[in-house]
Amino acid sequence: MSKEFLTFEVMSMPEKWEIAPHVLNLENSIIREILKISSKPGVISFAGGLPAPEMFPLEDLKKCAIDAIDTYKSDSMQYSLSMGITPLRDVIAERETKFGMASKVENILITSGSQQGIELCARAFIAPGDYIITENPTYVGALQAFNFYQARYATIDMDGEGMLVDQVEDAIKKYKPKMIYTVSTFQNPTGITMSEERRYALVDIAAKHNIPLVDDNPYGEIRFAGKSVPSLKAIGGDAVIGLGTFSKTMAPGLRIAWINASTKIQNIFERVKQCTDLHSNTFAQYMIYNFLSAGKIDGHIQRLIKNYGDKRNLMLKEMETHFPSSMKWTKPQGGLFLWVELPKKVSASKLFEEAIEQKVAYVYGKPFFPHGDVDNTFRLNFSNASLEIIPEGIKRLAKVIKDNI
Ligand SMILES: Cc1ncc(COP(=O)(O)O)c(C=O)c1O
Numbered sequence: 338m339s340k341e342f343l344t345f346e347v348m349s350m351p352e353k354w355e356i357a358p359h360v361l362n363l364e365n366s367i368i369r370e371i372l373k374i375s376s377k378p379g380v381i382s383f384a385g386g387l388p389a390p391e392m393f394p395l396e397d398l399k400k401c402a403i404d405a406i407d408t409y410k411s412d413s414m415q416y417s418l419s420m421g422i423t424p425l426r427d428v429i430a431e432r433e434t435k436f437g438m439a440s441k442v443e444n445i446l447i448t449s450g451s452q453q454g455i456e457l458c459a460r461a462f463i464a465p466g467d468y469i470i471t472e473n474p475t476y477v478g479a480l481q482a483f484n485f486y487q488a489r490y491a492t493i494d495m496d497g498e499g500m501l502v503d504q505v506e507d508a509i510k511k512y513k514p515k516m517i518y519t520v521s522t523f524q525n526p527t528g529i530t531m532s533e534e535r536r537y538a539l540v541d542i543a544a545k546h547n548i549p550l551v552d553d554n555p556y557g558e559i560r561f562a563g564k565s566v567p568s569l570k571a572i573g574g575d576a577v578i579g580l581g582t583f584s585k586t587m588a589p590g591l592r593i594a595w596i597n598a599s600t601k602i603q604n605i606f607e608r609v610k611q612c613t614d615l616h617s618n619t620f621a622q623y624m625i626y627n628f629l630s631a632g633k634i635d636g637h638i639q640r641l642i643k644n645y646g647d648k649r650n651l652m653l654k655e656m657e658t659h660f661p662s663s664m665k666w667t668k669p670q671g672g673l674f675l676w677v678e679l680p681k682k683v684s685a686s687k688l689f690e691e692a693i694e695q696k697v698a699y700v701y702g703k704p705f706f707p708h709g710d711v712d713n714t715f716r717l718n719f720s721n722a723s724l725e726i727i728p729e730g731i732k733r734l735a736k737v738i739k740d741n742i
Contacts, residue, residue: 359465359487367704368477371689375698381730383717384698386525386673390721392644393588394637397628405623417619419611420603421447421595425626429581429595432629436557437571438579443600446607449617451555451582451594453610456482458516458551458578460609461602463488468512472500474705474714476525476553479518490707497667499524499531502538509546516549521569523556523672526705526716530670533566540573549602553580555594556672558638561646563670575599583625585673586638591621645673648719648727655728659735661742673720676702678713683742685715691741697733 368384375382405413420426426445433440448454455478463469465487471479473492483490491512493500500519508514519539521531531539543550552569570579575598582594596606610616628634652675653668660666666677677699679685685701692698702714722730 359485362487363481363485366477366481368700371698371700374693377693377696380693380696380698381722381726381733382698383719383722383730383734384700385721386718387721388585388589388673389641389644389648391723392641394628394633397631397633397637398588398624401624401627401631402620404627405620408627409623413620413623415619417616417622419446419607419616421445421617422619422622422626425593425622425629426595428626428629429597432634433570433579433581433597437567438597439574440597444597444603446596446598446603446610447617447622448580448594448596448610449614450584450589450592451553451580452478452482453613453617454580454582454594454596455479455518455551455553456485456613457596457606457609458518458549459483459486459488460613461605462516462549464515467516468514470505470508470512470514470517470548471707472519472524473707474526474702474711475518475707476520477704479520479553480704480707483518492707495524495527495529497529499529499535500539502531502535502542505539505542506546509542509548514548516551517543518551518553519569520553520555522554522566523559523669523674525556525672526674526700526702527676528667528669528672528674529676530563530566536566536569536572540569540576544573544576549578550576551578551580555580555582555585557581558586559642559645559673560671561642561649570597578602586634586641587625587628591618591625593617593621593625642671645671645720648722648724649675651724651727652717652719652731655731656735659732661735661739663742664738673718675717675719677715677717679715679738680742681713684712686712688737688741689715692734692737695733695737697730697737699734 375384426442429445430440430442463486468491469488470491491508570577579597667675689701699715
């Protein structure tokens with residue numbers, strides 16, 4: 338229809354469209370709002386979950402991109418399989434096996450970020466009103482995905498060894514959950530890692546009750562201290578759905594990740610994924626395949642570990658010096674985040690406004706709690722800010738805290 342036939346009323350139609358009620362109920366991501374505020378000029382931000390920009394292996398990725406076109410020609414731009422390109426799935430299966438998760442190519446489905454992996458799990462297992470067991474707190478992006486499916490939450494508190502697994506069986510009996518979701522290693526938001534003993538116990542319970550156990554593991558390879566623990570997938574095999582991603586070990590903008598699961602469940606995920614995006618970005622898959630097959634990934638991760646480990650050490654040292662001794666915080670052995678607890682009466686969300694005035698930002702803890710009922714915690718990211726800027730940011734934050742407690 339040409340423009341002169343459109344009346345004003347016809348042009349304004351979209352405002353009148355009826356949006357599905359479960360979509361209207363979706364909240365705007367509080368984190369995105371916080372990030373918007375945190376990116377104001379002069380603000381030192383410990384808010385985002387962003388990798389260090391100086392660490393992207395740009396030259397290598399450039400070469401891998403050119404090689405992808407030179408080698409795979411039009412295939413690198415073509416539609417491809419929903420499961421992902423076979424050579425990439427092959428090398429991922431090999432790497433997973435190296436980390437104790439015996440896998441074959443058919444166990445690996447490539448996703449558009451782990452966020453899609455989480456979403457596919459929700460699509461596959463959750464009907465409106467179903468319960469999901471999660472840590473309390475948990476990854477806010479998972480809550481967003483689960484909320485879309487109108488999930489309810491059976492939350493399990495954590496201590497320094499992760500989820501209090503001895504409470505899971507009672508929760509299963511009470512709520513009949515359809516899925517257990519955990520970020521068991523260097524958790525987002527707390528940085529806490531589940532102990533080995535609890536890992537075995539959790540896998541046991543999930544298997545005994547036939548409940549899918551989803552282990553979302555974007556940070557497991559970024560360990561800069563302590564002894565490594567087996568992943569839940571390594572312990573539980575087919576009883577566990579493992580989610581992995583190249584977002585933190587390579588570059589999040591490429592949006593390439595994977596689900597490692599039994600072939601039976603991959604058949605379901607494959608169909609579910611077809612409904613949403615047919616397949617993940619073919620070109621990015623070839624790029625990443627080239628990066629992996631050139632043997633670049635391990636050296637790159639070692640450099641990341643050094644960079645993030647140094648930043649974490651500096652941040653902890655500055656906190657030790659400047660934060661009031663009445664406060665508690667985690668000392669993560671890997672990943673990107675640490676977690677701070679203020680005295681119970683202090684609201685971290687209110688304090689945030691003052692922190693922004695003092696030009697420093699964090700993410701307050703409330704949105705990470707599925708029931709939104711805890712407000713005296715906040716998350717600090719140590720991967721994104723530079724070593725030069727971390728001390729000043731912590732000093733600013735310490736002043737805000739001291740003025741308010
Ligand atoms: C625990 C967790 N899962 C999933 C994601 C999403 O990762 P991706 O970029 O692979 O979608 C993140 C990103 O911060 C995360 O922290």
